[in-house]
Amino acid sequence: MEASVAPPALRPGRSLHTSPAPATRRGPKPRPWGLAANRQANAVRCELPQRPERCLLLRASAVAKDDGGDAAGAGRRKRLAVFVSGGGSNFRAIHEAALGGKVHGDVVALVTDKPGEENRILRTVRAVIVSRGFDFGVTLCVAGCGGAEHARSNGIPVVVFPKSKSAPEGISVAELLDSLREHEVDFVLLAGYLKLIPAELVREYPRSILNIHPSLLPAFGGKGYYGLKVHKAVIDSGARYSGPTVHFVDEHYDTGKTLAQRVVPVFADDTPELLAARVLHEEHQVYVEAVAALCEDRIVWREDGVPLIKSRLNPDVYL
Numbered sequence: 001m002e003a004s005v006a007p008p009a010l011r012p013g014r015s016l017h018t019s020p021a022p023a024t025r026r027g028p029k030p031r032p033w034g035l036a037a038n039r040q041a042n043a044v045r046c047e048l049p050q051r052p053e054r055c056l057l058l059r060a061s062a063v064a065k066d067d068g069g070d071a072a073g074a075g076r077r078k079r080l081a082v083f084v085s086g087g088g089s090n091f092r093a094i095h096e097a098a099l100g101g102k103v104h105g106d107v108v109a110l111v112t113d114k115p116g117e118e119n120r121i122l123r124t125v126r127a128v129i130v131s132r133g134f135d136f137g138v139t140l141c142v143a144g145c146g147g148a149e150h151a152r153s154n155g156i157p158v159v160v161f162p163k164s165k166s167a168p169e170g171i172s173v174a175e176l177l178d179s180l181r182e183h184e185v186d187f188v189l190l191a192g193y194l195k196l197i198p199a200e201l202v203r204e205y206p207r208s209i210l211n212i213h214p215s216l217l218p219a220f221g222g223k224g225y226y227g228l229k230v231h232k233a234v235i236d237s238g239a240r241y242s243g244p245t246v247h248f249v250d251e252h253y254d255t256g257k258t259l260a261q262r263v264v265p266v267f268a269d270d271t272p273e274l275l276a277a278r279v280l281h282e283e284h285q286v287y288v289e290a291v292a293a294l295c296e297d298r299i300v301w302r303e304d305g306v307p308l309i310k311s312r313l314n315p316d317v318y319l
């Protein structure tokens with residue numbers, strides 16, 4: 001469906017008043033930004049007026065412990081645990097970014113509530129094959145493979161949490177904390193994980209747990225908002241834009257401080273699946289950028305508690 005959309009004309013005599021938004025400090029001249037208003041690239045473009053200069057109180061993020069700094073000043077490589085429940089495409093994007101050097105860290109553990117991709121017999125057979133020095137890279141996969149299978153194929157330890165009827169091998173909260181300590185995990189990354197992270201873990205990892213959510217929080221977040229349900233709610237609401245949010249995790253679903261977002265248009269004829277794919281494409285990029293900043297200690301906290309990403313190229317620019 002073609003919808004020709006012209007930028008909204010201002011009624012005569014009306015002018016735009018922008019509220020005194022939190023200014024960037026010595027930051028970039030606001031970039032002109034625009035979004036495609038329909039399937040063609042007739043983007044609606046507008047440029048934010050230069051914001052009044054304002055100094056900004058910033059606090060450094062939690063200083064990474066005992067980091068043997070390196071030439072890049074990024075410190076030692078950080079150790080990451082990724083939590084997944086499903087397909088794991090965000091996990092794979094982060095893992096590939098770590099292997100490729102875009103993320104100054106290593107995925108040292110995969111935590112999932114749904115390990116069941118390989119059944120026990122197949123896992124034993126596979127272990128025997130590998131123990132004899134052969135690993136044909138063949139994955140004996142019974143059910144839908146996902147993040148857990150990618151981890152197994154790449155030698156990343158898989159931890160099952162929590163215990164449940166479908167995952168009786170799951171561990172307790174205390175055992176999970178022990179496992180994360182044993183792996184010397186610095187940061188926890190939720191990537192399509194569908195269980196509530198317990199308060200004990202949130203307390204153990206202050207300002208060190210990120211999540212990616214497929215809507216522009218605080219809209220369309222909270223209990224019951226996951227997967228296609230989120231995109232259906234966005235479409236049903238008539239929202240014209242959506243996009244992923246990377247946020248720090250607190251004790252509740254999706255209420256932690258927002259760190260980064262991307263915006264995509266919602267089209268009149270969108271289905272939840274079409275919108276999900278458009279948002280997921282942006283997730284893979286914005287999450288990798290946020291994790292890269294986390295691992296390079298480029299996150300600062302504004303005096304009102306909002307986290308900001310310092311640009312890698314220009315420390316005076318915040319993303």
Ligand SMILES: Nc1nc2c(c(=O)[nH]1)N[C@@H](CN(C=O)c1ccc(C(=O)N[C@@H](CCC(=O)O)C(=O)O)cc1)CN2
Nearest residue numbers: 193194195196197213222223224226250251252253254
């Ligand atoms: N303490 C926190 N834990 C988790 C957070 C968080 O922000 N704080 N984010 C979620 C991820 N998430 C949205 O980004 C989310 C996941 C799941 C649900 C939800 O309603 N789950 C259902 C159970 C679904 C299932 O088991 O299949 C429920 O709790 O009833 C909402 C939001 C990860 N954890």
Ligand SMILES: NCC(=O)N[C@@H]1O[C@H](COP(=O)([O-])[O-])[C@@H](O)[C@H]1O
Nearest residue numbers: 086087088089090192213214226227
């Ligand atoms: N509220 C949580 C939630 O809905 N998370 C969403 O689950 C998908 C997981 O995809 P993936 O397993 O391919 O990364 C992603 O779209 C992520 O934003």
